[in-house]
Amino acid sequence: MAANQKRPAVKDGAAKRSKAKAGAAKPSKAKVSAAKRPKSRGALSGAALERHALEIQRRLEAAYPDAHCELDFRTPLQLLVATILSAQCTDKRVNMVTPALFARYADAAALAAADLAELEEIIRSTGFYRNKAKSILGMARALVERHGGDVPRTMDELVRLPGVGRKTANVILGNAFGINDGIVVDTHVGRLANRFGLTRETDAVKVEQALLPLFPRQSWTMLSHVMIWHGRRVCDARKPKCGECPLRDICPSALT
């Protein structure tokens, strides 16, 4: 995932992602209007909640127009491997490890035949390397046995692969295949959805189900990106920079 943060997100298929980087959210001069701000988390519902959600999305997309997946990849398989490695690890670290990994194992068949100890050694610095190596091996073998070595394009098939849950599947569908099947809910998206007052759920699957009806389907992948970027750059878990946040006049959690 991103620079020094834990967790993944966006970009399009076989083509390599753009290197363009969006700047951090620009502070606005406008003063926070307590009157505009929802009184408490979850205080809005129905049409008001939908308007609140869409305004948040509009502002985040304006703040991070170039938001994208910060994992380096060229193929769906590479993104799948990188996403598995990104668990409890920064994107920056994953991106340091994957060039050698992808050079050593060119496709699913090569990965499926990998020596476990050698694979563990290559990915050791990403942490939890034993479990990750087992997941990658198991995933690659399943791809060879069930899908001819290709990464499947459906949620049902993806989540049946070892080491692949709904979040990882959404990353692959959205960024490798351009399919908006769901919203990636990682630690940032889950935290921000609560701070924005969009849900009180904490379980990732329930957060996703709460978010889906609030946003246009074609925007789900980009929504994950801009929320993750905002969580990494401004709305930090411990020290949110509310004073420079473009949402501070409408965020029920603003510390101002």
Ligand code: SF4
């Ligand atoms: S940084 Fe502050 S104002 Fe901005 S979204 Fe986070 S909690 Fe709300």
